[in-house]
């Protein structure tokens with residue numbers, strides 16, 4: 001069905017109902033003013049054209065109202081996070097009461113573990129996937145240490161089999177059968193940042209719950225990429241960032257999900273702050289902490305409005321495009337990338353990301369045997385922005401909001417030249 005030609009790629013773009021969304025983003029250019037082939041939305045998503053106007057609106061309201069902007073701004077700052085909730089919840093398949101935008105990813109992961117990692121003397125271990133993102137691994141190890149456990153003993157890795165790149169669910173089942181009694185928490189990156197493998201979240205949650213474990217996911221590479229359908233997975237918590245696929249700017253705020261079954265549980269420990277307190281009495285400043293119901297009750301501080309304005313701008317673009325439409329295009333676009341790479345018929349190349357679209361998002365991790373970072377340097381010189389992971393993997397992530405079929409065609413064309 002796919003064809004290996006520029007004309008075909010251009011035809012796909014012409015037939016793509018979402019193609020005009022590319023113009024809603026600022027595309028990085030080289031020094032001659034030509035668009036770069038930007039395939040790094042898995043690391044930092046591009047800036048929507050509308051973002052500066054959304055931020056400027058808050059700067060103007062600050063100039064105009066000073067502190068009164070908390071109530072008098074066009075989008076009042078006191079409830080500003082609420083303007084993000086519905087769209088963010090839709091993006092991850094959650095109920096609005098289960099989602100809040102706050103803090104940053106690793107901070108939220110720690111806050112969630114304060115509440116949902118409650119080890120006992122006999123049941124205290126944590127499972128993560130073996131190639132977990134370093135920050136997640138550090139967070140989990142430090143929580144083990146904080147509770148008096150040695151990570152060498154307390155951290156269990158879910159690893160691919162010898163000679164394989166991907167984790168198998170049956171191996172996680174085996175670990176649970178052997179060690180389930182000792183495991184308190186399963187914390188998995190929903191879509192692995194290195195391999196691009198997307199895990200079966202609902203099956204993992206059910207497995208964990210059968211063994212009396214809490215289950216949480218890091219959606220850093222899932223949110224805005226794959227619909228994780230969070231509520232229906234039954235996961236206890238999830239965290240993600242907004243600067244990768246959610247295009248909200250470097251270091252922008254994270255999202256946090258707490259399943260509604262935990263919304264009003266007074267037994268849960270949590271680290272509290274005034275923004276998680278009952279809105280009606282927050283400014284009386286005298287009351288005992290009275291947690292808001294749902295995910296909002298985990299907020300600590302009044303949030304940075306300028307960053308939230310950027311998130312609002314981006315979520316409005318997602319809502320306009322429709323996530324199901326985006327996902328449909330994404331499957332086509334990444335399928336085209338896969339087809340073209342296969343057509344190179346180069347023995348050095350091995351796509352380590354799963355072939356099944358259900359088990360991946362838009363990213364393909366392309367292993368180039370015997371290559372080193374010089375390959376990536378050459379690709380960059382050729383006008384491709386991609387990502388290199390040692391020892392030999394190029395990660396490319398065509399984002400359906402702003403990448404075209406022609407981008408994908410051009411990338412593979414340039415890769416081929418660089419490889420020769």
Ligand SMILES: *Cc1c(COP(=O)(O)O)cnc(C)c1O
Pocket residue numbers: 104105106107133135136189193218220221241
């Ligand atoms: C990007 C990423 C992070 C980064 O964490 P920050 O707290 O936002 O700096 C953490 N974990 C995963 C899985 C990531 O992909």
